[in-house]
Amino acid sequence: MIGAALQPRRGFRSLLLIVCLLQGCEQAGRSLTLARPGSPIDERVAENLVATLDEESGFDLALTSGALSEEAALDALANGALDLALVSNSMPYRNSIGAVIPMYATVLHIGSSRSGQVADLPELLRGASVYAGPDGSASRILFDRMVKLREFEGLEFSFADPTENGEPPDVFMIFAPVAAELIAAQMRAAPQFKLMSMGDPDSIGRGSVVDAATLANPFFRPFVIPIGVYGLAPEEPVLTVAVDKMLVARPGLDASRVYDLIGELLRLRPALAARNPGLFRDLSGDFDSRRSTFVLHPGAQAYLDRSAPSVYERYSGVAEVVVTVIVALVSAGFASLRIYRMQRKNRIDTFYTEAIRLRNSITEQSTRAERLAVVEKVRELQNEAFQLLVDEKLDADESFRIFMSLSQDVIESLSQPAIPTIARAEA
Numbered sequence: 001m002i003g004a005a006l007q008p009r010r011g012f013r014s015l016l017l018i019v020c021l022l023q024g025c026e027q028a029g030r031s032l033t034l035a036r037p038g039s040p041i042d043e044r045v046a047e048n049l050v051a052t053l054d055e056e057s058g059f060d061l062a063l064t065s066g067a068l069s070e071e072a073a074l075d076a077l078a079n080g081a082l083d084l085a086l087v088s089n090s091m092p093y094r095n096s097i098g099a100v101i102p103m104y105a106t107v108l109h110i111g112s113s114r115s116g117q118v119a120d121l122p123e124l125l126r127g128a129s130v131y132a133g134p135d136g137s138a139s140r141i142l143f144d145r146m147v148k149l150r151e152f153e154g155l156e157f158s159f160a161d162p163t164e165n166g167e168p169p170d171v172f173m174i175f176a177p178v179a180a181e182l183i184a185a186q187m188r189a190a191p192q193f194k195l196m197s198m199g200d201p202d203s204i205g206r207g208s209v210v211d212a213a214t215l216a217n218p219f220f221r222p223f224v225i226p227i228g229v230y231g232l233a234p235e236e237p238v239l240t241v242a243v244d245k246m247l248v249a250r251p252g253l254d255a256s257r258v259y260d261l262i263g264e265l266l267r268l269r270p271a272l273a274a275r276n277p278g279l280f281r282d283l284s285g286d287f288d289s290r291r292s293t294f295v296l297h298p299g300a301q302a303y304l305d306r307s308a309p310s311v312y313e314r315y316s317g318v319a320e321v322v323v324t325v326i327v328a329l330v331s332a333g334f335a336s337l338r339i340y341r342m343q344r345k346n347r348i349d350t351f352y353t354e355a356i357r358l359r360n361s362i363t364e365q366s367t368r369a370e371r372l373a374v375v376e377k378v379r380e381l382q383n384e385a386f387q388l389l390v391d392e393k394l395d396a397d398e399s400f401r402i403f404m405s406l407s408q409d410v411i412e413s414l415s416q417p418a419i420p421t422i423a424r425a426e427a
Helices: 002-029 040-056 070-078 118-125 138-150 181-189 209-216 255-267 269-275 298-304 311-360 368-391 398-415 421-426
Strands: 031-037 060-068 084-088 098-112 129-131 171-176 221-225 238-249
Touching (some): 031 040, 040 060, 040 084, 040 181, 040 269, 070 084, 070 238, 084 098, 098 138, 098 181, 098 221, 098 255, 098 298, 138 171, 209 238, 255 269, 255 298, 311 368, 311 398, 368 398
Parallel strands (some): 031 060, 031 084, 129 171
Antiparallel strands (some): 084 238, 098 171, 098 238, 221 238
């Protein structure tokens, strides 16, 4: 009795344990690790992203304890050490990294306390302290590539990091969102800094420096920084280039988790924009995958294809036409069969019509020879009907039987000797 009483309790405890394990697995399945960006601006964006998802969604997103450059973050993703990272779309291609979604645009800011133009870059950099972002960042990689391609011989400059020593550099060249507080603070702290333009905004598409930059870097696009976006700076529109900051994932990250994450990011776009004004206005689930440096993650591809017609929807129109054609053909077949049968019946009908005509051609005044001649013609009709029955496989249906019965009656009645009219009168 005691064992019987304890059995339901054990079953309940087992069920409760299974439910708890399932909930724990589900929660663990929605826990993701995001690389902490090395750039202070991107780090602040990442912190707001994590806070928004933690507060407003079922995803448990955690930042790594230490900051990682974009290059180091890609290495960690490739090794499976973390799940997600925010990297510039201008970073070199990695075949194992999957693009999830473009998050926001970053704009190349070129500022200097020296007089000069972007076209005169050697003089701008000579002997200058330069801040081009953290080592391994997109702006540092772009800067190193540009210096290498231009082959600035004997050009001496030094790298400086204002975030560490607080000293403003002579030149800065970084990718950052427009209206970023760090840049605005830099402009306020050093009024002598001027944002440098890569040409006149009207020169886009006319062989300008920006056209050359976008040609060499297909993932760049022209961008114009408006007047006064950083307080009083810039005083004139500044032509530069922009590139997307991408959310990318490690290889093997479950496609359903990426699919759900994209849905949550889009649902929480207003909350993200409230924490980062003006930053997520272009966040969209229908982005152009052709502009991605990295191959699409399967979960992102599934999200892009979410509105694509299913196999049934894609071929339903064709199926309807095929079904309509089949029904029409079947109907036409039945109609043809009915017509064919009707024609065969009509051929039999002509026989008994002729038999009736022959019978009616005999009157009381007809001679025996005339009666026998009609009998012979009726026999010929019978023979012809039987021959058609054999040759054309006519059905021995009701019409055929009516004809045979009628014709046989005609033959029997006309084969009897005629009774003279006088004899019938005397009788």
